[in-house]
Amino acid sequence: MEEKNDKKYVPGDGIRSLKSSPLFRAVNYELYVKPNSIIMALGIIAMTGCAGYIIYMRSKYQSMGFYSAIEADGTETFKKKVSKWTV
Known part of the structure; x- marks a missing residue:
């Protein structure tokens, strides 16, 4: 039997590899986007x-x-x- 889910999971995918609702x-x-170094x-x-x-x-202000x-x-x-x- 052939599996319908032939997606390869990569270590480090974390929650992206789970099925979830839109x-x-x-x-x-x-949680689903990769970090952007420039914006960071x-x-x-x-x-x-x-x-x-x-x-x-x-x-x-303190020095004054x-x-x-x-x-x-x-x-x-x-x-x-x-x-x-001085008062």
């Missing part, structure tokens, strides 16, 4: 750039003597540090 494939798209590199560069900018801005304070209405503001000794 809805499952649409909802879990990232661009994402890493963007995330690193954003984190670096946040760190830079925080160090800039500002700190973040939460106001009574819930907004965040930057206030200048004031020494209690």
